[in-house]
Amino acid sequence: MTDESRPTARAGTAKPPSPSTATLDYLQQPHHLLINGRRVEGKAGKTLATTDPAIGEVLAHVAIGDGADIDAAVAAARNAFNGPWRRLTHFERGRLLSRLARLIEANTDLFTELEVLDNGMPVGIARLTIANIAEMFDYYAGAAQRIEGSTTSPPRHITEHAEALTYTLREPVGVAGLIVPWNVPISTAVLKLAPALAAGCTAVIKPSEETPLSILLLGQLMDDAGFPPGVLNIVNGLGVDAGAALANHPDVDKISFTGSTATGRKVIQAATGNLKKVSLELGGKSPVVVMPDADPALAVPGVAMATFFLQGQNCMAGTRIFIHDSIYDALVEGLKAFADSMVIGHGLDPTTLVGPLISAAHRDKVMGYIERGIAEGATLITGGKALEGPGNFVQPTIFGDCTPDMAIVREEIFGPVMSIQRFATTDLDAIAAMANDTEYGLSGSVWTRNLSTAHALVSRIRAGHVSVNCHGAVGTNIPFGGYGQSGWGREFGQEGLDAYLETKAVTVQL
Structure with missing residues (x-):
């Protein structure tokens, strides 16, 4: 590059x-x-x-x-x-x-x-x-x-x-x-x-x-x-x-x-x-499950920041997004608009939401994953570019039409790259199986208005920290760690x- x-x-x-x-x-x-x-x-x-x-x-x-x-x-x-x-x-x-x-x-x-x-x-x-x-x-x-x-x-x-x-x-x-x-x-x-x-x-x-x-x-x-x-x-x-x-x-x-x-x-x-x-x-490759009754006013910014917080350079980043068919198009449109509105710049600028990646080498590694996602057939919805000039900036990037076998779905990228999969079932065991289809188990989140659905899915997701209608809700008094190869x-x-x-x-x- x-x-x-x-x-x-x-x-x-x-x-x-x-x-x-x-x-x-x-x-x-x-x-x-x-x-x-x-x-x-x-x-x-x-x-x-x-x-x-x-x-x-x-x-x-x-x-x-x-x-x-x-x-x-x-x-x-x-x-x-x-x-x-x-x-x-x-x-x-x-x-x-x-x-x-x-x-x-x-x-x-x-x-x-x-x-x-x-x-x-x-x-x-x-x-x-x-x-x-x-x-x-x-x-x-x-x-x-x-x-x-x-x-x-x-x-x-x-x-x-x-x-x-x-x-x-x-x-x-x-x-x-x-x-x-x-x-x-x-x-x-x-x-x-x-x-x-x-x-x-x-x-x-x-x-x-x-x-x-x-x-x-x-x-x-x-x-x-x-x-x-x-x-x-x-x-x-x-x-x-x-x-x-x-x-x-x-x-x-x-x-x-x-x-x-x-x-x-x-x-x-x-x-x-x-x-x-x-x-x-x-490491982590945390699932974010968006049910058909999710509140879009919460889900759009919450899901976006689950991926893009700290430029995706955090272990609990929610980078595997599962969205129900019935709200898929509307939610993806909202996520794209949110990503496109995020100000990229120096961290000392108070308007900045997306800073640089840590190094040029890491930027190039992230760009390699983006290129691989395109090559493997994922749909690039927005982003996908590194930025001109000094610094190690990569645009917030969203892929749709992802499948479980893709590298951008399976491997930890540690960058601002979201992979979205859609699902049609309402069977909670089947949804949890998709969420658990990873070697990692650090974090995750469920987005729904139904508390019964929320608690039932939380109990099925194999991760050390799972949030409902928010993501990454860590705190000094809350134990944090992972299942599987997350530690x-x-x-x-x-x-x-x-x-x-x-x-x-x-x-x-x-």
């Missing part, structure tokens, strides 16, 4: 607003690794440029690490776990997390602009993300103070001879390795880090090499909040170097990974060395905290 083949972008303004002085100052700072409370260069002395995907300009050069730096970071985390951090009470940990939440709120504008510049997301989404991460730290600050064991009946072979007491303790897993993707960088980092810290773990974060800036800022604020050195360590770097070393490390007790299913399999293989605990939030375990809520705790049973013969 050449630039000459790409049409003109639709943008809200010719030039986006400039970043704030605080953001420009931050970008000019050195961006080092964070190990044991100190900002250090990688042992190999290498750096990597991070760029604005909307205009292709370099934002900053960031130090990157490899296995030797991971060794140092894990050692620092282990020392902190065995030292000052372990000695803090639940209440003291909770106070630190609350203090960090207030510092995040005080730096909302800086975090927001860094997410927009480094990732490309629209500014409204970025601002909501920062509010959410402050909420996560507050939520787990409270949860830290409610970590409790229980008492139970002692075993009979003990009580036959003497009185006894049996109780349980909830203890931190230990050192947690957190491997974070580029699509929602700070949010994904915090949904792992906040429960890990609340549980009493220490952590080593490996950010995506594409989007490290907001996570480095979080490390600075943790220092300001008073966390002991080594509680959080940040090693930027490539997945094949720093990421693989962290997953393989024999002194890491737990790995939490968000990313592709293919990479998740590699993480599992790496974790077998010391049988470390593993949480995985992986292992849950994040958010109490289950997110449990992932970083061990249960120890104790029996005392009196």
Whole structure:
């Protein structure tokens, strides 16, 4: 694909607003690794440029690490776990997390602009993300103070001879390795880090090499909040170097990974060395089922944003759309009009709804799927083009007349590409079978005015998170994770905290 083949972008303004002085100052700072409370260069002395995907300009050069730096970071985390951090009470940990939440709120504008510049997301989404991460730290600050064991009946072979007491303790897993993707960088980092810290773990974060800036800022604020050195360590770097070393490390007790299913399999293989605990939030190809009685005023914008939110670069994107014959034409017309009205541009422009894809390579991958969809016989309803000029923009794209065997239906594209299939049946088992015709099971949604239909379909759809008349309704207190090849375990809520705790049973013969 050449630039000459790409049409003109639709943008809200010719030039986006400039970043704030605080953001420009931050970008000019050195961006080092964070190990044991100190900002250090990688042992190999290498750096990597991070760029604005909307205009292709370099934002900053960031130090990157490899296995030797991971060794140092894990050692620092282990020392902190065995030292000052372990000695803090639940209440003291909770106070630190609350203090960090207030510092995040005080730096909302800086975090927001860094997410927009480094990732490309629209500014409204970025601002909501920062509010959410402050909420996560507050939520787990409270949860830290409610970590409790229980008492139970002692075993009979003990009580036959003497009185006894049996109780349980909830203890931190230990050192947690957190491997974070580029699509929602700070949010994904915090949904792992906040429960890990609340549980009493220490952590080593490996950010995506594409989007490290907001996570480095979080490390600075943790220092300001008073966390002991080594509680959080940040090693930027490539997945094949720093990421693989962290997953393989024999002194890491737990790995939490968000990313592709293919990479998740590699993480599992790496974790077998010391049988470390593993949480995985992986790919998705989420179904969106629109029944004949769906409210079009809700369904049109809701279904469109299920696919196009974050340019489709999110694991729970609803990209397999099933529409009943009786409303197919009207709903598709509405979806096309909505997609065509979406403003494409730089994320700092407040009118932008569709920002850039993360990189030119990813843009080309998405365009490859679009070309394949056309070749396999799907009807291109709208979009289908990359945009002229700088940046990695792809139009919101809708395909109709799709069949279950098409690549755009079966494979995770991670871009703004919707595939629509029509159905005529009202048999709920048959509809659920279509929705479940995927190796993934992360999210999904059902659109109907009939609550009986809604509950019946929800119970049949095999996914970890299903919404009715909305899509992707995740929240700090709501467990999130997938069935099948969408991953292992849950994040958010109490289950997110449990992932970083061990249960120890104790029996005392009196």
